[in-house]
Amino acid sequence: MTNDTAIVESTGTLTEQQxxxxxxxxxxxxxxxxxxxxxxxDRSALVVDGAVDxxxxxxxxxxxxxxxxxxxxxxxxxxxxxxxxALVDLVAPDFSLPDLDGGLTALSDHRSKKRxxxxxxxx
Amino acid sequence: MIAVAIDExxxxxxxxxxxxxxxxxxxxxxxxxxxxAISNVPTVVMIDENxxxxxxxxxxxxxxxxxxxxxxxxxxxHDRVRAWVGDGRTELxxxxxxxxxxxxxxxEEQARLRFRIxxxxxxxxxxxxxxxxxTIAGELAPFDWTIRRAAxxxxxxDPFGAGFMALxxxxxxxxxxxxxxxxx
Numbered sequence: 001m002t003n004d005t006a007i008v009e010s011t012g013t014l015t016e017q018q019x020x021x022x023x024x025x026x027x028x029x030x031x032x033x034x035x036x037x038x039x040x041x042d043r044s045a046l047v048v049d050g051a052v053d054x055x056x057x058x059x060x061x062x063x064x065x066x067x068x069x070x071x072x073x074x075x076x077x078x079x080x081x082x083x084x085x086a087l088v089d090l091v092a093p094d095f096s097l098p099d100l101d102g103g104l105t106a107l108s109d110h111r112s113k114k115r116x117x118x119x120x121x122x123x
Numbered sequence: 124m125i126a127v128a129i130d131e132x133x134x135x136x137x138x139x140x141x142x143x144x145x146x147x148x149x150x151x152x153x154x155x156x157x158x159x160a161i162s163n164v165p166t167v168v169m170i171d172e173n174x175x176x177x178x179x180x181x182x183x184x185x186x187x188x189x190x191x192x193x194x195x196x197x198x199x200x201h202d203r204v205r206a207w208v209g210d211g212r213t214e215l216x217x218x219x220x221x222x223x224x225x226x227x228x229x230x231e232e233q234a235r236l237r238f239r240i241x242x243x244x245x246x247x248x249x250x251x252x253x254x255x256x257x258t259i260a261g262e263l264a265p266f267d268w269t270i271r272r273a274a275x276x277x278x279x280x281d282p283f284g285a286g287f288m289a290l291x292x293x294x295x296x297x298x299x300x301x302x303x304x305x306x307x
Contacts (some may be wrong), residue, residue, distance in 0.1 A: 114208060
């Protein structure tokens with residue numbers, strides 16, 4: 001899912017292509033993903049010298065972002081609305097992850113059934 | 124049942140998963156710990172047919188091997204799960220569920236992002252950059268085992284060794300913080 005996590009080469013800004021790579025596009029209506037658009041109240045804060053400011057972008061999308069200047073890598077996290085769904089609405093946020101054979105399985109593939117979700121590890 | 128390995132060690136997970144028929148999924152970027160505010164494993168979440176969370180993050184163990192170590196009685200947990208599967212009984216109100224997990228702090232969000240940056244740097248061969256970011260992540264979320272303990276094998280440290288015992292003592296001293304319910 002493009003709205004999961006992303007690692008981008010950035011020390012603070014994104015190119016238009018990088019924005020597209022994480023699933024978003026800047027249009028006259030705002031910041032858009034398919035038919036969904038987020039209003040950009042101050043376009044001059046979001047786009048500076050032709051580049052998209054990562055922190056401003058993250059705030060608009062309500063996603064966390066971190067920048068490691070030394071390596072030139074930044075990370076963007078999931079939309080906070082998904083965790084709010086779990087913690088406030090008590091509706092399980094959907095996700096899609098690979099199984100051991102590389103195929104993708106989504107929580108929603110098993111909807112209409114009771115599910116026991118178990119997070120575990122080898123550590 | 125859907126098992127999600129908060130782990131990148133596919134071979135170790137494949138060994139665990141031998142003979143298992145329910146989905147076992149890999150989550151090396153720890154997406155689930157962000158979506159469900161998970162701070163340790165194993166964590167169990169009960170989700171009903173309508174996608175409602177009827178029992179939130181639960182520090183549950185499937186075998187009695189851990190009972191002495193943690194004081195958690197797995198028989199009672201099995202009973203609760205059976206009751207739910209059998210007749211939908213869950214014993215928690217919505218308000219109790221909401222009150223029991225607690226959102227991730229900004230630092231805990233940042234820790235997850237730094238952990239992912241560290242993973243990427245390690246994959247690119249930048250061990251120093253990786254170590255720097257694992258350290259930052261650990262400082263941001265010192266009692267999050269999905270950050271501090273998960274990083275141990277990724278840096279050549281035994282997650283069942285002295286580092287783990289030190290982390291356990293720290294967590295004990297801090298009251299064993301956990302995003303969810305423990306201790307049934």
